[in-house]
Amino acid sequence: MKSLLPLNTFHVQNLQLIVNRLHLLLHSTALAFLFYYRFCFLFQLPQNRQGYGLLSWLLVFASETILSFVWILDQAFRWRPISRSVFPERLPEDHKLPPIDVFICTADPTKEPTLDVMNTVLSAMALDYPPEKLHVYLSDDGGSPLTLHGVREAWKFARCWLPFCTRYKIKNRCPKAYFSASEDHADDADFARSSLYLADKHKIKEQYEGFKEEIKAFRKDRPFSRDHPSVIEVIQESITDDVDNVKMPVLVYVSREKKASHPHHFKAGALNVLLRVSSVMSNSPYILVLDCDMFCNDPTSARYAMCFHLDPKMSSSLSFVQFPQKFHNISKNDIYDSQLRSLFSLQWQGMDGLKGPVMSGTGFYIKRASLFGNCARKGSDLLQQKEQFGSSNEFIRSLDGNNTSDLVSDQKYAFLEEPHFLASCSYEIGTKWGEEVGFLYYSVVEDYLTGFVLHSDGWTSVFCEPSKPQFLGTATTNLNDVLIQGTRWYSGLFENGINRFCPLIYGPTRMPLLQCLCFAWLTYFPLYCLPLWCLATVPQLSLLNGIPLYPKVSDPFFIVFAFIFLSALLKHLQEVSLTGGTLHNWINEQRIWMMKSVTCHLYGCLDALLKKFGIREASFLPTNKLENDEQTLLYQMDKYDFQASNIFIAPMLFLITVNIYCLVGGVYRVLLVGDCDKMFIQLFLAVFIVTVNYPLIEGILIRKDKGSISKFVAIPVILATLVLLKIFKLLGNV
Numbered sequence: 001m002k003s004l005l006p007l008n009t010f011h012v013q014n015l016q017l018i019v020n021r022l023h024l025l026l027h028s029t030a031l032a033f034l035f036y037y038r039f040c041f042l043f044q045l046p047q048n049r050q051g052y053g054l055l056s057w058l059l060v061f062a063s064e065t066i067l068s069f070v071w072i073l074d075q076a077f078r079w080r081p082i083s084r085s086v087f088p089e090r091l092p093e094d095h096k097l098p099p100i101d102v103f104i105c106t107a108d109p110t111k112e113p114t115l116d117v118m119n120t121v122l123s124a125m126a127l128d129y130p131p132e133k134l135h136v137y138l139s140d141d142g143g144s145p146l147t148l149h150g151v152r153e154a155w156k157f158a159r160c161w162l163p164f165c166t167r168y169k170i171k172n173r174c175p176k177a178y179f180s181a182s183e184d185h186a187d188d189a190d191f192a193r194s195s196l197y198l199a200d201k202h203k204i205k206e207q208y209e210g211f212k213e214e215i216k217a218f219r220k221d222r223p224f225s226r227d228h229p230s231v232i233e234v235i236q237e238s239i240t241d242d243v244d245n246v247k248m249p250v251l252v253y254v255s256r257e258k259k260a261s262h263p264h265h266f267k268a269g270a271l272n273v274l275l276r277v278s279s280v281m282s283n284s285p286y287i288l289v290l291d292c293d294m295f296c297n298d299p300t301s302a303r304y305a306m307c308f309h310l311d312p313k314m315s316s317s318l319s320f321v322q323f324p325q326k327f328h329n330i331s332k333n334d335i336y337d338s339q340l341r342s343l344f345s346l347q348w349q350g351m352d353g354l355k356g357p358v359m360s361g362t363g364f365y366i367k368r369a370s371l372f373g374n375c376a377r378k379g380s381d382l383l384q385q386k387e388q389f390g391s392s393n394e395f396i397r398s399l400d401g402n403n404t405s406d407l408v409s410d411q412k413y414a415f416l417e418e419p420h421f422l423a424s425c426s427y428e429i430g431t432k433w434g435e436e437v438g439f440l441y442y443s444v445v446e447d448y449l450t451g452f453v454l455h456s457d458g459w460t461s462v463f464c465e466p467s468k469p470q471f472l473g474t475a476t477t478n479l480n481d482v483l484i485q486g487t488r489w490y491s492g493l494f495e496n497g498i499n500r501f502c503p504l505i506y507g508p509t510r511m512p513l514l515q516c517l518c519f520a521w522l523t524y525f526p527l528y529c530l531p532l533w534c535l536a537t538v539p540q541l542s543l544l545n546g547i548p549l550y551p552k553v554s555d556p557f558f559i560v561f562a563f564i565f566l567s568a569l570l571k572h573l574q575e576v577s578l579t580g581g582t583l584h585n586w587i588n589e590q591r592i593w594m595m596k597s598v599t600c601h602l603y604g605c606l607d608a609l610l611k612k613f614g615i616r617e618a619s620f621l622p623t624n625k626l627e628n629d630e631q632t633l634l635y636q637m638d639k640y641d642f643q644a645s646n647i648f649i650a651p652m653l654f655l656i657t658v659n660i661y662c663l664v665g666g667v668y669r670v671l672l673v674g675d676c677d678k679m680f681i682q683l684f685l686a687v688f689i690v691t692v693n694y695p696l697i698e699g700i701l702i703r704k705d706k707g708s709i710s711k712f713v714a715i716p717v718i719l720a721t722l723v724l725l726k727i728f729k730l731l732g733n734v
């Protein structure tokens, strides 16, 4: 009877659906009135428009148009949100489960501490899945001896760690997280009182300390380089005193060959090498991809994912099961919205109700065959296949999925040439790797693009969000890192809106319209930089010069503007509270949205444009995963860390100065002239911006700590802004 019960179910979030659609109706009606108002004005006789600055007016209207465009795209996520449940106890017996390969990527041991990377490796090896069906591959783009040493040591430690986890059914199988959890951790409650357990725990803790020391003591590392040969090692060691006779997953270290003269395509390139190397080793039909800092926080994810992949109703079109990215270092008020709350909860649930969420780089179980797209069709001739996949016969033979070699008993691949050939940097030349095969290279957000093209080819995905996070990563928690990472993401996303994969052109014939709008939102929301820059300057400068851009308070259309403003804010508040956020989170998200929009959204868009015209090269600066105590403390105390690069701080200072100056000047003028009615919205806008960005003012004037804004930056920027404003005022009077 077991097999007749469904492995998973879903339900539409009906209440949320109604709220969303009602809001959609009201808000879009209001927007229609706004456009009506603007058009009427535009088609008025020129003499009636006198006293209104046409250019400023057009800029504000353009901003409203862009904001509305992005808003409309965003509504697709809200059309049909769903939630899913899984029943892993209904899965077939262990020996019938399909094998899984785990891919973990690391690039630079100075930014990605080896011990943490190894913790991720260990947590993946300890997944609750038959160990003989689990193969863990670590890609080391740095080609670092330290990482190789770390993997060998991790394997040794795993020989005790894995049996310990299974014996006591430990739920938290990332050693670092397990040992740092408080003593009364519920995980081991059943055993907590047993003295045997406590003794074992003590012993394993000592072994972990030893393992840590081994990594710390290693001093042979060389500086990060872009030139190194391929190194592939199947980590094995014969230890005989093994009490539990525990089976171990295979662990493979892969450092692909790199040459400065060959593009290596960052993470996508690394994943493609793993795809090839693993295909001649274990060739598992499913692959779990993890970033080096995303440890498995709960060992059940593999079985959860199989509840979808093995569901006969969905499996034929299902490409991947995406788990949300969650982070272990988020503070209560999360001042930088480091958890990307809206994305990884609401928006992915929304896409799940359509054709499935976007691939999010890490924490997804993907069907290997889907990455070879239509190219892997059986029966196509060898020559053609070599043009697609490169010249390895063994790789091409692996495509039909039958040649899994048993790695453990058969060590041949540890010494043979094929994996090295597949990991060489010239292998892909003249093939379709990165263009049609594997993870795609056209963008630094390889995850978004690969997912988009999979969806375009008719594949689907599902979003699996159990209440206990299955994976936990390290979020960026200081302003500089947040903005650098944002610049890379938004550049990568926006470039997909202006290349041949533009969702609004490439998508509509290939996927349902709503799904297409979701992808379009993801590529175009960096455009927020335009309206936010504009609305933080133009209305304020016009206020200073007494030029109205909005309806008077007594005008009925005033209500339209007020409604749109309030409805947007309240809907956001409703969503924050729906996902368990507080009033604080709401304000913080508004603030960081403004800060990001005027900095990294702008730089991201510019970067994408420069890349498009060949002026800049693509780059991928891995984010820092080192904990800096001072910075962490500031984040935990909800204090912005303004010790960020000047290119981020200067625009923010510029805008806050403009707003304060124009507000003061505007109030003075309004008092003098008495036209508050006409200028109300502009006054309000300046007040709103200054209030929301109060921490900037605090950072300049009040704070004295490490994270405050340096006077050497603040004074020149503020002075330059004041000079510009003076010039502007003089010009305005001409």
Ligand SMILES: O=c1ccn([C@@H]2O[C@H](COP(=O)(O)OP(=O)(O)O[C@H]3O[C@H](CO)[C@@H](O)[C@H](O)[C@H]3O)[C@@H](O)[C@H]2O)c(=O)[nH]1
Pocket: 105, 106, 107, 108, 112, 139, 141, 265, 266, 267, 270, 290, 291, 292, 293, 360, 361, 362, 444, 445, 446, 447, 485, 488, 489, 492, 620, 621, 622, 623, 624
């Ligand atoms: O040349 C490179 C650069 C990066 N990485 C690895 O890629 C992963 C992600 O890099 P990270 O610096 O952590 O970037 P994030 O911005 O935090 O990553 C997010 O955004 C990326 C796309 O920009 C996705 O690939 C990631 O999965 C997603 O978590 C890490 O494991 C890196 O080691 C490589 O293997 N090779």
Ligand SMILES: [Mn+2]
Pocket: 291, 293, 473, 474, 623
């Ligand atoms: Mn990361």
